[in-house]
Amino acid sequence: MxxxxxxxxxxxxxxxxxxxxxxxxxxxxxxxxxxxxxxxxxxxxxxxxxxxxxxxxxxxxxxxxxxxxxxxxxxxxxxxxxxxxxxxxxxxxxxxxxxxxxxxxxxxxxxxxxxxxxxxxxxxxxxxxxxxxxxxxxxxxxxxxxxxxxxxxxxxxxxxxxxxxxxxxxxxxxxxxxxxxxxxxxxxxxxxxxxxxxxxxxxxxxxxxxxxxxxxxxxxxxxxxxxxxxxxxxxxxxxxxxxxxxxxxxxxxxxxxxxxxxxxxxxxxxxxxxxxxxxxxxxxxxxxxxxxxxxxxxxxxxxxxxxxxxxxxxxxxxxxxxxxxxxxxxxxxxxxxxxxxxxxxxxxxxxxxxxxxxxxxxxxxxxxxxxxxxxxxxxxxxxxxxxGDRPHQKDRLREDIHVTAEQLIALNTLGARPTAAGLRNAVQVGIRYIESWLRGIGAVAIFNLMEDAATAEISRSQLWQWVNAGVVLDTGEKVTAALVREVAQEELAAADDGSATWRQAHDLLLKVALDEEYADFLTLPAYELLD
Missing domain, CATH: 3.20.20.360 (Malate synthase, domain 3)
Incomplete structure (x- = not known):
């Protein structure tokens, strides 16, 4: 049968x-x-x-x-x-x-x-x-x-x-x-x-x-x-x-x-x-x-x-x-x-x-x-x-390249350090992008750059990492959950037009940036807020 x-x-x-x-x-x-x-x-x-x-x-x-x-x-x-x-x-x-x-x-x-x-x-x-x-x-x-x-x-x-x-x-x-x-x-x-x-x-x-x-x-x-x-x-x-x-x-x-x-x-x-x-x-x-x-x-x-x-x-x-x-x-x-x-x-x-x-x-x-x-x-x-007129350059085999496992994660080769401006930018971009995403717009022009979900992911992840690592900024200020909340409140006040999505975006950014348990993807809790 x-x-x-x-x-x-x-x-x-x-x-x-x-x-x-x-x-x-x-x-x-x-x-x-x-x-x-x-x-x-x-x-x-x-x-x-x-x-x-x-x-x-x-x-x-x-x-x-x-x-x-x-x-x-x-x-x-x-x-x-x-x-x-x-x-x-x-x-x-x-x-x-x-x-x-x-x-x-x-x-x-x-x-x-x-x-x-x-x-x-x-x-x-x-x-x-x-x-x-x-x-x-x-x-x-x-x-x-x-x-x-x-x-x-x-x-x-x-x-x-x-x-x-x-x-x-x-x-x-x-x-x-x-x-x-x-x-x-x-x-x-x-x-x-x-x-x-x-x-x-x-x-x-x-x-x-x-x-x-x-x-x-x-x-x-x-x-x-x-x-x-x-x-x-x-x-x-x-x-x-x-x-x-x-x-x-x-x-x-x-x-x-x-x-x-x-x-x-x-x-x-x-x-x-x-x-x-x-x-x-x-x-x-x-x-x-x-x-x-x-x-x-x-x-x-x-x-x-x-x-x-x-x-x-x-x-x-x-x-x-x-x-x-x-x-x-x-x-x-x-x-x-x-x-x-x-x-x-x-x-x-x-x-x-x-x-x-x-x-x-x-x-x-x-x-x-x-x-x-x-x-x-x-x-x-x-x-x-x-x-020139070639469609690609696959003939360039780059046999001179030899990359070790260690080189791929050699982050200690960076000369830059976390800054207060960088923290504020992460909060600004994170809130603005998530607010747009919650309104159904996934590609957003923010500060003359076209941003997508990857931008919000790196922004909130850096906030999480800096808080948990106790990073000290170029101003001498230590990154704490309280500092992130303070900056987030300032940015919400500056951007909020009274719509519910701004508060939702603010709250979601703080959740995925400050919760003790790191969320693998911010789009998972964000998806629950979509129609």
Missing amino acids: SAPAPSTPTVVARPVERQEEVLTDEALAFVAALHRRFTPRRDELLALRAERRAEIARTGRIGFPAATAALREDPAWRVAPAPPALEDRRVEITGPADDRKMTINALNSGARVWLADFEDASSPTWENVIRGQLNLKDAYERRIDFTASGGRTYALRPAEELATVVMRPRGWHLDERHLTVDGRPVPGALADFGLYFFHNAQRLLDLGKGPYFYLPKTESHLEARLWNDVFVFAQDYAGLPQGTVRATVLIETVTAAYEMEEILYELRDHASGLNAGRWDYLFSIIKNFRDAGSGFVLPDRNAVTMTAPFMRAYTELLVRTCHKRGAHAIGGMAAFIPSRRDPEVNEAALEKVRADKTREAGDGFDGSWVAHPDLVPVARACFDAVL
């Missing part, structure tokens, strides 16, 4: 306009199949994260895995060749898919790739989750436009001028509580991936591209293996050739930095490359070494640039690893938002962007990120100067 057909997920949310176009019975059945097959393994891997963190706390050390040394030493294997649409990635723009105007502007930006974000740059309200799926579906069907309040209409350029979409689903740790199967919420990663893949994989192939993904918050090669198994299952389910899916992994956790080759190996038939993300990487270092002593206390977040020795070790190892295995190495974010009022501020900031992108291109990166369309030509010029 055959088993009964599995039920589709239950939708536990107020209806959103046009959601029936996304939540078809067939698409929901696919999401249910993903959930039943892969969520138990997801749960096991989250438990392994906790075990690994406990081991780091016990030893204060981390290293390259001995069990996979033979794989790293094997010179033979490579990832699959890049598809034509991902061969040249010299400039990539990032932004949330839930914003319709931003969707059009990103596709029209002149960047080679648009990272269409369902993760750190998106506040996962149910409306945003559905709207992001609809915006991408509408864009591929060329039925998307946007009319601003002033009457200006935004529409797509010809197909050959549009950026290639690489979609970023949520990380493994986040659930989508509005979709449940067998009484359990579906992991946000599987909900985002499943709905997008089901509706768009074949359509993208028909357009000469494919279902391409950025994988966030990966902490080990076992998590990459899980994603690979998801891809294999999805392609079989849809009747698509294996290797149709391509994935770029963000190396934004310190544990993943020690397993770059293993991550590429697990995804080798589906891998496109690796990316270096600064804020999440620093957040991960604090999270894992938060109680490892003064040697792991970071100074002001803006003082830790990509030229810091331990950050240079991380990025150079990424380039070396990617090119050794035939993958793209994608550099970090230029988050500056040009000011229409202050040309001097613009020029000073653009000079820093040029220096950063010139360094990345010179180091061997094949492309890099920007947060605003005005930065696309700036970054492109830097990479054009190095690449």
